[in-house]
Each structure stands twice: as C-alpha cells, then as structure tokens.
Amino acid sequence: xxxxxxxxxxxxxxxxxxxxxxxxxxxxxxxxxxxxxxxxxxxxxxxxxxxxxxxxxxxxxxxxxxxxxxxxxxxxxxxxxxxxxxxxxxxxxxxxxxxxxxxxxxxxxxxxxxxxxxxxxxxxxxxxxxxxxxxxxxxxxxxxxxxxxxxxxxxxxxxxxxxxxxxxxxxxxxxxxxxxxxxxxxxxxxxxxxxxxxxxxxxxxxxxxxxxxxxxxxxxxxxxxxxxxxxxxxxxxxxxxxxxxxxxxxxxxxxxxxxxxxxxxxxxxxxxxxxxxxxxxxxxxxxxxxxxxxxxxxxxxxxxxxxxxxxxxxxxxxxxxxxxxxxxxxxxxxxxxxxxxxxxxxxxxxxxxxxxxxxxxxxxxxxxxxxxxxxxxxxxxxxxxxxxxxxxxxxxxxxxxxxxxxxxxxxxxxxxxxxxxxxxxxxxxxxxxxxxxxxxxxxxxx
Numbered sequence: 001x002x003x004x005x006x007x008x009x010x011x012x013x014x015x016x017x018x019x020x021x022x023x024x025x026x027x028x029x030x031x032x033x034x035x036x037x038x039x040x041x042x043x044x045x046x047x048x049x050x051x052x053x054x055x056x057x058x059x060x061x062x063x064x065x066x067x068x069x070x071x072x073x074x075x076x077x078x079x080x081x082x083x084x085x086x087x088x089x090x091x092x093x094x095x096x097x098x099x100x101x102x103x104x105x106x107x108x109x110x111x112x113x114x115x116x117x118x119x120x121x122x123x124x125x126x127x128x129x130x131x132x133x134x135x136x137x138x139x140x141x142x143x144x145x146x147x148x149x150x151x152x153x154x155x156x157x158x159x160x161x162x163x164x165x166x167x168x169x170x171x172x173x174x175x176x177x178x179x180x181x182x183x184x185x186x187x188x189x190x191x192x193x194x195x196x197x198x199x200x201x202x203x204x205x206x207x208x209x210x211x212x213x214x215x216x217x218x219x220x221x222x223x224x225x226x227x228x229x230x231x232x233x234x235x236x237x238x239x240x241x242x243x244x245x246x247x248x249x250x251x252x253x254x255x256x257x258x259x260x261x262x263x264x265x266x267x268x269x270x271x272x273x274x275x276x277x278x279x280x281x282x283x284x285x286x287x288x289x290x291x292x293x294x295x296x297x298x299x300x301x302x303x304x305x306x307x308x309x310x311x312x313x314x315x316x317x318x319x320x321x322x323x324x325x326x327x328x329x330x331x332x333x334x335x336x337x338x339x340x341x342x343x344x345x346x347x348x349x350x351x352x353x354x355x356x357x358x359x360x361x362x363x364x365x366x367x368x369x370x371x372x373x374x375x376x377x378x379x380x381x382x383x384x385x386x387x388x389x390x391x392x393x394x395x396x397x398x399x400x401x402x403x404x405x406x407x408x409x410x411x412x413x414x415x416x417x418x419x420x421x422x423x424x425x426x427x428x429x430x431x432x433x434x435x436x437x438x439x440x441x442x443x444x445x446x
Contacts, residue, residue: 017087018060019080021245024370025049025340035081035153037236037244049340049347049370052245054080054252056291063295069115071141071253072099072148078256078291079145080249081152088154095152102148105180109204110134114144117254119261123401125417125432126269128258131406136439138254139166140173142239142280145250147181161186162237165211165226167359168197169409169438170239175204178237185237186229188222192359196441219349220364239280241368248284248368255288258433259297269302270430271420275412276306276315276383277361279368281437286375302433304381306372307416308361309391312354315366316383318346319373332377340370358391360409360438386415394418398436410438 021030023039025048030036042050061077068074073096076082085095107113118129134140143164150156161184164174171187178185185206189198193210202208211221223240230236236243262269272289274282282304292298308316325335339346349364356362366372376382386394394415395408413434420426 017080017083018057019078019083020055021052021080022055024051024053025343033084033087035084035149035155035246037246038242039245042242047342047344049242049343051242051368051371052248053287053371054245054249058291058294061295063292063297070099070103071114071116071257072103072144074116075253075256078252079149079152081149085152085154090152098151099148102144102151102180106134106140106144106177109180110176114141114253116257116261119258119265119433120402122414122434123397124428125414125434126267127398127402127404128254128261128433128435129402129404129406130254130435130437131404131410131439135169135173135176136441137169137173137410138251138281138435138437139170139239140177141253142247142250142284143170143174143177143237145253146237146244146246147177147183149246149249157235158183161229161234163226163229163234164188164236164238165220165222165240166238167192167222167362168194169360171201171206171208172197174237175201175206178206179204186226186234188225188229190220190222194441213353218351223364240278241280241283241371243367247280248287251280251284252288252291254281254435255285256292256297258285259289259292263297267431268298268300269433271305271381271417271426271432272302273305273307273384273413273416273432273434275358275361275409275416275435275437276308276366276372277363277409279315279363279366279372281435282306282375283368283371285435286371290375301379302381303379304372304375305413305416305420306376306381306383307386307413308383309354309356309358309412310385310387311356312350312362312364313383313385314347314350314364315369315372316385318366318369319376319383321346322373336370336374336377339373356391357388358409358412360407361412384416384419386412386419390415390419402436404436405440406436407438407440410436 039050103113130138163186165188395411398411
C-alpha cells in the first residue's frame with residue numbers, strides 16, 4: 001500500500017488544495033484527496049530518485065501569525081493534513097483539538113509534548129536546541145507529523161503495524177509516538193545499536209530486531225529488513241524520505257520555528273550548518289526556510305553546509321560527482337534533472353561498514369540527497385568533511401560554551417563551522433546557525 005485515501009465529498013473532488021505531494025524524481029503528482037507515503041511509481045532497479053515532497057502554493061496561504069507554543073498548532077495551515085481535514089468539513093477548532101489530543105498523549109509517555117525549542121547564543125554562533133525535544137532529539141518531529149497527517153486526513157489504519165529502521169534516536173522517537181498512539185511498532189536496528197536506547201525502546205512496547213549484514217548484501221541491513229516488513233503490510237514509519245514522504249513534512253516545523261525566531265531577534269542567518277546522515281533533517285529545514293522566504297517570514301536564505309564524517313560521506317561523494325558534470329558546461333537544472341533519473345551514478349551504499357563517534361550520521365546512503373544538493377547549490381553552500389578529532393573538539397566546545405548536553409552526532413554541524421572559521425572562510429561579523437539535535441545518553445560514552 002503506497003498511499004491512504006481520505007474521505008471525500010463532491011465539492012472536495014472539484015477543487016484543488018494549496019498543499020499536495022509530488023515525486024521529485026519522476027514527477028508523479030498525488031491526487032488531492034490522498035496522503036501518500038511513497039511514490040507508487042518506484043520500482044526496484046529503475047534508477048529514478050523517487051522521493052515524495054509536500055508542495056505548497058504560497059499564493060494561497062499566509063505565514064502563520066499566531067504565537068502558539070505547539071509548532072503543529074502554530075504552523076497547521078502549512079500542513080497537508082490540515083487542508084484535507086478542512087476540505088472534508090472539519091472546523092479549525094476541531095483540528096486544533098485533535099493535534100492537542102495526540103500531543104497530550106505524547107506528553108503522558110515522554111513527560112512533555114512538542115513545544116517550540118529555543119534558539120540561543122553560543123560562542124559566536126546561534127544554536128537551535130533540539131536536545132530538549134520529545135525523546136531527546138529532532139527525530140520525533142518527523143514521526144509525529146507522519147501520524148498527525150494520517151489522522152487529520154481520516155486515512156489512518158490503527159490496526160496496521162508501523163516499521164522503522166534506525167540506529168537509535170529515530171527508533172526511540174518512533175517508540176514514544178507509537179506508544180502515545182497505541183500502535184504496534186517494529187524496530188529494526190543494527191547490531192551495534194546503543195544498549196540503553198534499545199532497552200528504552202523495548203520498555204515502550206516496541207518489537208526490536210537486531211539486523212546483521214547478510215553475506216553479499218549491499219546497503220543498511222536494518223533498512224533492508226524494514227522494507228521486507230513493509231512488503232508484508234507494515235507502514236513505513238521511518239525518517240528515510242524515499243520510504244516515507246510524510247516524514248519530511250513533519251520536520252518542516254523545525255525550519256519554520258527557526259525562521260520565526262530569527263525574525264523575532266531581528267537577525268538573518270548567513271550560514272547554516274546541518275549534520276547529514278539520511279538527509280531528512282537537512283531536506284526538511286531547507287524546504288521550510290525556502291517556503292518561509294516565499295511567504296515573507298525571512299528576507300534571504302543562509303548558505304547551507306551539509307556536514308559529514310570522513311568515515312562515511314555518501315552525500316559528499318555524490319556532490320563531487322555532480323559538480324564534475326556541471327563543470328562540463330550543462331545548466332545546473334538540467335544536470336539535477338538528469339541526476340534524478342540516474343541515481344546509481346551518484347548514490348550507492350557506503351562500503352565497508354563505517355564507524356564514527358558520530359554514529360547517528362553513518363547512514364549507508366543519503367536517501368534524500370538530491371534535495372540537499374539542490375539546497376546547497378541554490379544558496380552557494382557546499383558539503384564539508386570533518387574528522388573524528390574535529391567532532392570531539394566541537395562537542396567539547398558545545399558543552400563548555402552552552403548548557404546543552406549534546407551528543408557527538410548532535411554537535412557535528414558545529415565541527416563544520418569551526419573548520420570554516422579556522423580556514424578563514426567565515427567573517428566574524430556574519431551570523432552562523434547550528435542545530436544541536438540529540439542529547440547525550442549513557443554518560444556520553446561513544
């Protein structure tokens with residue numbers, strides 16, 4: 001099953017919505033009354049970069065002016081599920097009540113629900129602190145947004161099990177949200193997943209499967225086992241954008257918050273550093289800021305820098321291959337379109353299996369790579385490679401200069417900023433933003 005159909009009325013069938021979903025690879029456009037999970041045209045071996053993306057007609061919506069603390073309430077008019085619910089006859093008040101009900105259920109499980117996370121001053125940079133978010137990272141945004149869209153659209157199937165592949169934070173976030181929604185969850189993790197995180201996932205009622213790499217197998221074994229579960233009927237409740245396009249929409253709230261907070265401070269961001277594993281975080285933030293600019297919330301986009309570890313950098317590899325083609329004289333857009341139909345020439349599983357102190361960005365592939373590359377090209381940013389020593393130094397500075405107990409994955413973007421500072425590529429008068437995305441667990445031992 002690749003998409004869920006919402007209840008429709010005759011009037012709904014005749015009109016379009018300001019939001020929708022389209023595949024960035026093949027151009028498929030979902031029917032207005034549907035909430036898609038993945039592109040139905042995706043076939044093994046077709047080499048098209050099938051990633052569904054929520055579209056927004058910015059001429060038909062306005063930037064939200066409310067000050068609600070819950071981001072899913074504050075930015076509800078920018079979400080596809082909201083417009084589907086309204087088209088089906090639900091009132092704005094009823095939608096807000098549904099959001100709050102689900103959020104209250106999350107709070108009952110995790111101790112607190114979703115609230116705007118702070119943007120604070122660090123040591124000459126601004127920090128968006130996600131370590132205090134639900135389950136201790138940004139990951140729950142993606143998954144709460146997925147379940148919320150399905151609920152608002154009236155297309156959720158409570159009896160359908162959920163499935164996720166993750167090395168830690170995303171699985172923990174999924175377990176919290178699934179428990180809140182009283183849903184069955186199957187979690188596929190690598191064999192070296194952190195024991196304390198796995199224990200917490202199990203305590204939340206999820207079924208955990210440790211996945212060994214099979215002989216001759218290419219790609220993340222946990223992702224491969226998740227795909228098998230989806231083929232057997234489970235719903236992809238994961239943060240890989242090519243498996244679950246709704247996950248990207250759920251993460252938009254982070255970028256929306258950042259835009260509002262910069263405006264409230266009277267500042268603009270010159271540079272944004274985002275640590276990249278599978279790509280959903282960077283993809284979501286880039287899209288959110290782009291929409292915020294179109295709607296007048298911010299005046300300009302920061303340069304986007306995608307940070308990866310030297311031990312595994314499939315995005316950096318793909319970017320280098322694409323830049324080599326651009327040097328031959330073809331237009332950027334032509335090459336990006338060409339790349340979307342020749343994925344295997346740019347993105348393939350990293351080998352051998354890597355290790356790093358920043359284990360959360362060791363994805364074998366950057367699943368949503370093309371959207372991140374587009375963002376870097378459009379803003380004149382670029383990817384950055386950081387060493388293990390730079391990751392350690394950045395994490396030490398992060399915890400010394402702020403009161404944020406961030407882990408090495410969560411502070412990896414700062415390692416990129418420090419590298420450019422060292423090389424003299426950033427002026428001290430410019431504003432740089434980093435995202436601290438995960439709290440230290442188990443005493444911070446890698």
